Amino acid sequence: MSLSEFELISKISRLFKKLPDIDVGIGDDTAVVTLGSEKLLLTCDALVENSHFLLSWKSLVDDLFFYLGRKLVSVSVSDIASMGGAPLFSLITLGVNSSFSEPDLDKLYNGIRSALSDYGLSLVGGDTVRSENLFFDLFLTGKAKSGFMLRNSARPGELVFVTGTFGDAKAGLEQLLNGEITDSYLVNRFLNPTARLREGQRALSLGVKCGTDVSDGLVFNLYTISEASGVRIDVDLSLIPISENLINYCGKERALSFALFGGEDYELIITAPEDKEGELRKIGFKQIGKVSEGSGVYGNGKLLPKKGYDHLKGDDS
Amino acid sequence: MSLSEFELISKISRLFKKLPDIDVGIGDDTAVVTLGSEKLLLTCDALVENSHFLLSWKSLVDDLFFYLGRKLVSVSVSDIASMGGAPLFSLITLGVNSSFSEPDLDKLYNGIRSALSDYGLSLVGGDTVRSENLFFDLFLTGKAKSGFMLRNSARPGELVFVTGTFGDAKAGLEQLLNGEITDSYLVNRFLNPTARLREGQRALSLGVKCGTDVSDGLVFNLYTISEASGVRIDVDLSLIPISENLINYCGKERALSFALFGGEDYELIITAPEDKEGELRKIGFKQIGKVSEGSGVYGNGKLLPKKGYDHLKGDDS
Numbered sequence A, B: 001m002s003l004s005e006f007e008l009i010s011k012i013s014r015l016f017k018k019l020p021d022i023d024v025g026i027g028d029d030t031a032v033v034t035l036g037s038e039k040l041l042l043t044c045d046a047l048v049e050n051s052h053f054l055l056s057w058k059s060l061v062d063d064l065f066f067y068l069g070r071k072l073v074s075v076s077v078s079d080i081a082s083m084g085g086a087p088l089f090s091l092i093t094l095g096v097n098s099s100f101s102e103p104d105l106d107k108l109y110n111g112i113r114s115a116l117s118d119y120g121l122s123l124v125g126g127d128t129v130r131s132e133n134l135f136f137d138l139f140l141t142g143k144a145k146s147g148f149m150l151r152n153s154a155r156p157g158e159l160v161f162v163t164g165t166f167g168d169a170k171a172g173l174e175q176l177l178n179g180e181i182t183d184s185y186l187v188n189r190f191l192n193p194t195a196r197l198r199e200g201q202r203a204l205s206l207g208v209k210c211g212t213d214v215s216d217g218l219v220f221n222l223y224t225i226s227e228a229s230g231v232r233i234d235v236d237l238s239l240i241p242i243s244e245n246l247i248n249y250c251g252k253e254r255a256l257s258f259a260l261f262g263g264e265d266y267e268l269i270i271t272a273p274e275d276k277e278g279e280l281r282k283i284g285f286k287q288i289g290k291v292s293e294g295s296g297v298y299g300n301g302k303l304l305p306k307k308g309y310d311h312l313k314g315d316d317s
Helices: A005-015 A053-057 A063-081 A102-119 A166-179 A186-190 A197-205 A218-229 A244-261 A274-283 B005-015 B056-058 B062-081 B104-120 B170-177 B184-191 B195-207 B217-230 B244-261 B272-281
Strands: A021-026 A032-037 A038-048 A084-095 A122-130 A133-144 A157-164 A210-213 A231-235 A269-274 A287-295 A297-299 B023-024 B033-034 B038-048 B086-096 B122-130 B135-143 B158-161 B210-211 B229-236 B268-272 B286-293 B297-299
Touching: A032 B122, A032 B158, A032 B195, A038 A063, A038 B086, A038 B135, A038 B170, A053 A133, A053 A218, A053 B062, A063 A102, A063 A133, A063 A166, A063 A186, A063 A197, A063 B086, A063 B272, A084 A197, A084 B033, A084 B038, A084 B135, A102 A122, A122 B033, A122 B038, A133 B086, A157 A274, A157 B005, A166 A186, A166 A244, A186 A231, A186 B286, A197 A269, A197 A297, A197 B229, A210 B062, A218 A231, A218 A244, A218 A269, A231 B286, A269 B005, A274 A287, A274 B195, B062 B086, B062 B104, B062 B135, B062 B184, B062 B195, B062 B210, B086 B195, B104 B122, B170 B184, B184 B244, B195 B210, B195 B268, B210 B217, B217 B229, B217 B244, B217 B297, B272 B286
Parallel strands: A084 A122, A231 A297, B086 B122, B229 B297
Antiparallel strands: A021 A032, A032 A038, A038 A133, A084 A133, A157 A269, A157 A287, A210 A269, A231 A287, B023 B033, B033 B038, B038 B135, B086 B135, B158 B268, B158 B286, B210 B268, B229 B286
């Protein structure tokens, strides 16, 4: 179709107007709705054959479906984590076909179960359908304890903080696409990301108001904060956390490019006042930049392109 | 894969043990969970290209995607209706590819929007992904006002009641598969089913404890009640509601077979004590049989086969 994923989301947002009992509608990481005295978070994420994974990877990764099961859960939990919420209940739609074997189903479910257990949430139902390409779609509900972090709450004068390292997942994906694994740490970062659930909840409890997770690439997701909040973000490129493995894999220059524009890191970006830096550092956040009046995302003073990460292609979308 | 959809659901149920905050887990029409003082209903349903619909139907039905949008919403709402609940919030995952045109997207969304409006519920978010075959997956949350109807609550001595007529959808599907529409009423019953939301809520408010909806076929879904409740169900075949259109389309004998074993009717089955018959009749329910001790589903005294409806194939699954 002629619309990109981002144009499509934007179009969908326009088609469906925001309704009164919806606190946060289409466009943020999760929807927030009011149910009685509770705020409910709702999100969903899908993994689709030939878009998010290839069956041929089974020859490289024995337990491919175990990791896909884990990843399916982690990427949705990451949405909840980016708001500072706690995940509660999940449903799964499985689109399967005759080439999907029972051992692969067992691996998928063991992966899902192990991730559900890691994050303390339960699977309560779902649907199974026949589909020519495999797809796994997870629907997740969560709870906001006391408010939540949003993309639109960055304020001039705040600093920008992130968890973890960036670019590893793209290097992992590259190896899978090349058909040869030279650094399994990086492949694991792609196939088995960790949702930063505790970090998000702790940031929220420290009073942090603005957060998102990095699924589309660090710069791209900085833009989502910059645009939603109406602010300029300046990043000090020397402060962007990059793993030794990534530098060893592809050298410093490419590693920086992967870190800026590679996607599927599932790390968190938050913005917070300077006086929170000490506490945020203790819970795993590192400062990489600052928020000011204006617009755009800059690296060492130069405007960075808003390049979207296009899953298996890894290029603009 | 070697497992049928029903074996798969059963396997998934065994893999994921029931957890304490889950009132009703995998296996009933929707999951019921406790959130604070509220009971939350959770369900999902997907429509998949070549499993639930064919693109070639566009040459027969101009607004195919409008109806698929409506159907996507109605089939999930039907799950909530079968418990007597009220739908609240929905999320949609769209799996689309380059052959999906913007006019078709508009039709799909207009259909979704019109059905959301009919049932009084809102779309609050979703995910869009690239997929070789189109799929649309709807997640729906709902609320149980005061308890809910379940499959396992039929009691000996009760009568069996249903809404609407049976078999129409299968006759509609047959026409689409044959490539020629001779009765558009029947096709509409397949592409544009109505979830019996008000009927389910009213039955619940009358104190009805047992209900399900007919997605897999009348007899098959009577079996789900019979097995979950540990009871025998006897149906008087002459009482099964069948439309004039269906009889005109295929004659009385075939019409009865369609009504018993065709799927996707999305009508409700409930069981209730005899003294409720008058009130239930007023809200659109008709009696077709009775519940007694024992097991199995019988038609005019003969054991009926538990045949599952296999969407596009319309045969055993």
